[in-house]
Amino acid sequence: MPNSPYLDKSVQWRIRTGNVDFQEPGYQGTVRAILDAGLATEVERLISGGKEADVYLVRYNGAPMAVKAYRLYRTSHRGGRAIKVDTMSWMAAREFEMLHRAWKGGARVPTPARRVENLLAMRYLGDEEGPAPRLKDVRVERPQEFLDGILGDIEKLAAVGLVHGDLSPYNVLVYHGDPWFIDFPDCLRVDRLGASPWRRLEEAANLLRRGLNAFGVYFRNDPVTLDVEPFVEGIVARLDRRRVLREPS
Numbered sequence: 613m614p615n616s617p618y619l620d621k622s623v624q625w626r627i628r629t630g631n632v633d634f635q636e637p638g639y640q641g642t643v644r645a646i647l648d649a650g651l652a653t654e655v656e657r658l659i660s661g662g663k664e665a666d667v668y669l670v671r672y673n674g675a676p677m678a679v680k681a682y683r684l685y686r687t688s689h690r691g692g693r694a695i696k697v698d699t700m701s702w703m704a705a706r707e708f709e710m711l712h713r714a715w716k717g718g719a720r721v722p723t724p725a726r727r728v729e730n731l732l733a734m735r736y737l738g739d740e741e742g743p744a745p746r747l748k749d750v751r752v753e754r755p756q757e758f759l760d761g762i763l764g765d766i767e768k769l770a771a772v773g774l775v776h777g778d779l780s781p782y783n784v785l786v787y788h789g790d791p792w793f794i795d796f797p798d799c800l801r802v803d804r805l806g807a808s809p810w811r812r813l814e815e816a817a818n819l820l821r822r823g824l825n826a827f828g829v830y831f832r833n834d835p836v837t838l839d840v841e842p843f844v845e846g847i848v849a850r851l852d853r854r855r856v857l858r859e860p861s
Contacts, residue, residue, distance in 0.1 A: 642681050646670060649728035651679050659743050664703070664797070669736060669743070678722065678737070680704070682730040703797050704732045710774065710796035717772035719765045720792045737787045737794075747791065747830065748781035754789075755834035761791045762827060763843065766820070769793075770847045773803030775816040779823020781830045802851045809856045813848055820844045 637645065643655045652670035660667040665682045682703050708727040711734065715721050722734040737744040752758040762784065769776060776783070777798030785792040800819060802812045824840045831838065 637684070642666070642668070645729075646679050646681070646731060649731055651726060651728060651731055651733040652677065655679075659738075667743075669738075670733075672733075676736040676738075677725065678734050678743075680707070680732045680734065682732075684730060701729045704730050707795075707797040707799075708732055710799040710801075713772050713801075714769055714774055714793070714796065714799075717768050717774070719768040720761075720790060721796070722792070722794060737785050737792055744785040744787035744792065746782055747784040747786055750786055752786060752789075755831055756836045758786075758789075758791060759827065759831060759836050759838060765791065765793060766847065767850075770802075770850050773801055773851065775800040775802060775819050775847075775851070776823065777819060779819065780826040803853065809852075813852055813856065816851055817844055817848050820847055 639658065646652050646655055646668065652672050654671040656669045656671065658666055659669045659678070663683075665680050668679045668681065670677050670679050704727050708724050711721055711724040711732075715723050722737055725733040725735070727733070766776070766779070776793060776796065777800055778795060783793060783795045785794055800812070800816055802816050821840060821844050824838065824843065828838050828840065
């Protein structure tokens with residue numbers, strides 16, 4: 613199914629004709645939207661809520677899945693302004709694209725299934741008792757092995773030109789003892805034009821440094837080795853495909 617980053621035609625029509633309800637649909641409204649979009653045959657419950665989106669546990673012909681529903685009129689993290697109506701599909705489309713790219717690159721992320729307007733269906737990470745916990749809420753038994761898994765997946769993302777936009781223990785799930793990355797709408801594509809390569813690489817380095825320092829705080833009481841700067845330098849060198857940061861020989 614094509615995943616255009618632009619608005620679906622139905623959304624464009626509603627905006628153009630004024631047939632957009634400027635109230636958040638609420639639980640029952642979102643459930644109807646999920647079912648009407650064909651992303652599930654049953655919606656079980658809400659499993660996670662945030663400022664940008666809510667996540668629902670659903671079933672498609674009995675198989676458990678997760679559906680992320682971006683809020684149409686949520687307030688932003690910074691400044692408290694409402695988002696524009698015409699971004700509601702774009703955010704879901706962008707996350708679908710980033711997840712699909714990361715998944716194809718071999719990183720442990722929820723496999724994306726389908727995206728319809730502001731709704732994104734993906735693999736459910738959890739069991740009948742509940743979703744997999746976030747790293748911030750648990751302590752892992754083998755911290756160095758777990759950290760190495762995080763670093764390995766950061767390298768896999770870099771191999772396909774991606775840097776997670778918000779690396780932290782909040783955006784890593786612990787599933788079957790392994791780290792799984794979630795929340796990709798702010799993912800940075802370093803291989804894509806739009807800004808100068810130098811600025812993209814600098815942004816990538818800052819994101820990596822901030823995220824690794826956050827993991828350093830989480831693992832501060834564990835016997836782990838985490839050399840932030842050498843790791844960041846290695847990732848940025850791999851991302852620097854145009855060799856813009858390398859001194860001329």
